Amino acid sequence: MTQFPSSHGELMLGGVRLSILAARAGQTPFYAYSRSALRQRIIELRQTLPTKIKLHYAMKANPMPALVGLMAHLVDGMDVASAGEMKVALDAGMAPHDISFAGPGKRDTELRQAVAAGVLVNIESFREVDVLAQASQALGLPARAAVRVNPDFELKSSGMKMGGGGKPFGVDVEQVPTLLANMGRAGLQFEGFHIYPGSQSLSAPAIGEALEHAYALAVRLAAHAPGTVRLLNLGGGLGVPYFPGDKPLDLTRVADTLERLVQRAHADLPQASLALELGRYLVAEAGIYVARVIDRKQSRGQVYLVVDGGLHHNLAATGNFGQVLRKNYPVAIGTRMDATPSQVTSVVGPSCTPLDVLADRMLLPEAQVGDLVVVFQSGAYGASASPHLFLAHPACLELLV
Structure with a gap:
C-alpha cells in the first residue's frame, strides 16, 4: 500500500x-485515517474530472464525526441516510442546502426533521410525498425534494446492484411521471433526480455506460417534472481495489464520459448541476x-x-x-x-x-x-x-x- x-x-x-x-x-x-490521503483523493478527482462536476460525500461509508468535519470542507455536498447522519453533517458545518437525504425507510419524524433543517429529501415512495407535504404545511417551510429513481438498467461489473429489477430503493422509473404529478399537486419544491444504479465497479466502460443511461433517463423524466431540474445526482459506482488481481479504476475514462455529459447538459438541462455521490472511493x-x-x-x-x-x-x-x-x-x-x-x-x-x-x-x-x-x-x-x-x-x- x-x-x-x-x-x-x-x-x-x-x-x-x-x-x-x-x-x-x-x-x-x-x-x-490519514488526512493527507483523504485530501489527495479529492485533489486527484478535481484535477481529473470536469470542473462542473460536483463531488458529494456519501456519509454512510464512514460517519466518524472528525472525518466528516474534514470532508465538509473538501466536497460540494453530503449525502446522508438517516436523521442521525444528518445531525453529524450539520454539526460538521455542511450547509443544509448542500445535504441530501436518501434511504428507503425514512420515518415520518425523520422527514419532518429534514424539512425543518432545510435539507433535500430524495423521495423513494408515494407515501413520502404526502408526509413531506404535511410537514411543510405544519412547519411553514418549503419541503425540498428530488426523486430517487429505480432505473430499468443496472451497473454492470459492480459489487453491489442498487438499481434495475425489483429494488427497495427509489421509485420504479415507469411510476415516476405519476409521482412527479403528485409532487406538483402537493406543492413540494422539486429540485431534481437521484439515479444510483450500483457501486464498487473497477470497470470504467461499465461506469461510463451507466452514467450515459442515467443522464438520458433524467432528460426523459425532466419533461414530466413540476419544476426545473437543478440537481442531477448520477450516483457513484467508482470502486477501489481490494484483492489480488484487482486493477485500479481508470478515472480518466470516466472523466471523458462526464465531459460529454456536461456538454450535453448545456442544452438539455441548462440549470442543473451534475453530481457524483462517492463514499468508498473517497475514504477506503x-x-x-x-x-x-x-x-x-x-x-x-x-x-x-x-x-x-x-x-x-x-x-x-x-x-x-x-x-x-x-x-x-x-x-x-x-x-x-x-x-x-x-x-x-x-x-x-x-x-x-x-x-x-x-x-x-x-x-x-x-x-x-x-x-x-x-x-x-x-x-x-x-x-x-x-x-x-x-x-x-x-x-x-x-x-x-
Whole structure:
C-alpha cells in the first residue's frame, strides 16, 4: 500500500510510526485515517474530472464525526441516510442546502426533521410525498425534494446492484411521471433526480455506460417534472481495489464520459448541476485497521496469529459483509515492514466463530506476540458497519491523523 510509507521497519501514517500511534490511542484495536490521503483523493478527482462536476460525500461509508468535519470542507455536498447522519453533517458545518437525504425507510419524524433543517429529501415512495407535504404545511417551510429513481438498467461489473429489477430503493422509473404529478399537486419544491444504479465497479466502460443511461433517463423524466431540474445526482459506482488481481479504476475514462455529459447538459438541462455521490472511493484507501497479536499458535502445521480485533470491528475484512467467495484484504505486520515474508500465516480474531478471520493463509513475515497487524483499505464500511456488541469484546477507537 504505497500511500503509507515505512521507516525503521514500521508503517507510518500521517508522519507517525505505528507503535507511536498505538501508544497515542492507548489501546488496540483502532482505526486510523490519514488526512493527507483523504485530501489527495479529492485533489486527484478535481484535477481529473470536469470542473462542473460536483463531488458529494456519501456519509454512510464512514460517519466518524472528525472525518466528516474534514470532508465538509473538501466536497460540494453530503449525502446522508438517516436523521442521525444528518445531525453529524450539520454539526460538521455542511450547509443544509448542500445535504441530501436518501434511504428507503425514512420515518415520518425523520422527514419532518429534514424539512425543518432545510435539507433535500430524495423521495423513494408515494407515501413520502404526502408526509413531506404535511410537514411543510405544519412547519411553514418549503419541503425540498428530488426523486430517487429505480432505473430499468443496472451497473454492470459492480459489487453491489442498487438499481434495475425489483429494488427497495427509489421509485420504479415507469411510476415516476405519476409521482412527479403528485409532487406538483402537493406543492413540494422539486429540485431534481437521484439515479444510483450500483457501486464498487473497477470497470470504467461499465461506469461510463451507466452514467450515459442515467443522464438520458433524467432528460426523459425532466419533461414530466413540476419544476426545473437543478440537481442531477448520477450516483457513484467508482470502486477501489481490494484483492489480488484487482486493477485500479481508470478515472480518466470516466472523466471523458462526464465531459460529454456536461456538454450535453448545456442544452438539455441548462440549470442543473451534475453530481457524483462517492463514499468508498473517497475514504477506503485512506484508512487502516490495527490489532495486536495476543497469541501465536500452530495447529497441525498451520500458523495462527490471534489478534485482539476482528469481525466485531471490521466485518468487511473478514469477508462477512457481502463477499460470496472470501478473499483477503491487503494485510501486513506493521511493526516488521522491513522483514521478508517467509511464513504462510492466518490472522484470526478473538471471537468464538470460524468466521473471525482477517487473513487466511497469507505469506507474511514471522510475527510474535506484541506485533501490530495492519489491515489496509479499511477507511470505508469499517467501524460503523460492524457488530461491536458481538460477544461483548472491548470497543475499538478511531483516529484522524
